[in-house]
Amino acid sequence: MDKFGLHHAFPTNTLSYGENGYYDAENRSIYNLKEPVHKSDASTKAYVDSKLKELQHVENKLDVLQRTIQIMENHITSMEERLYAVALEKIPSIEKHVNDSNNHMMELLKKSSENTKHGEIWDAIKQLKEKKIININA
Numbered sequence: 001m002d003k004f005g006l007h008h009a010f011p012t013n014t015l016s017y018g019e020n021g022y023y024d025a026e027n028r029s030i031y032n033l034k035e036p037v038h039k040s041d042a043s044t045k046a047y048v049d050s051k052l053k054e055l056q057h058v059e060n061k062l063d064v065l066q067r068t069i070q071i072m073e074n075h076i077t078s079m080e081e082r083l084y085a086v087a088l089e090k091i092p093s094i095e096k097h098v099n100d101s102n103n104h105m106m107e108l109l110k111k112s113s114e115n116t117k118h119g120e121i122w123d124a125i126k127q128l129k130e131k132k133i134i135n136i137n138a
Contacts, residue, residue: 018024036043 016024016026030042033042033044035047
């Protein structure tokens, strides 16, 4: 208010100091503020809004990445379960082939040991089988 009791539309060019030693804008707006450079600089609403928008964009990308990782983990788990099931189906088949080969080998050894004077090879195989060191049907 001036000496005539009128309020001026434009504030004066000076800022007063508050009790704490800082400038007091006396509830007035500050215009033409530069973008902050140093960590103690004041910032405009537009600057803060732009940084908030950048953070929200990064957060959205992280959410998408997290969902992608979860989908991949589920897919990997599913693949592991399928591979395990296939392995369980194939192992008996593989085991049968191994046993068939071992049995064939045992028959050959048995025949060859019968031709030896004392059957030492066959006796050694029977001992290994009795001690459950080998598991071959012959």
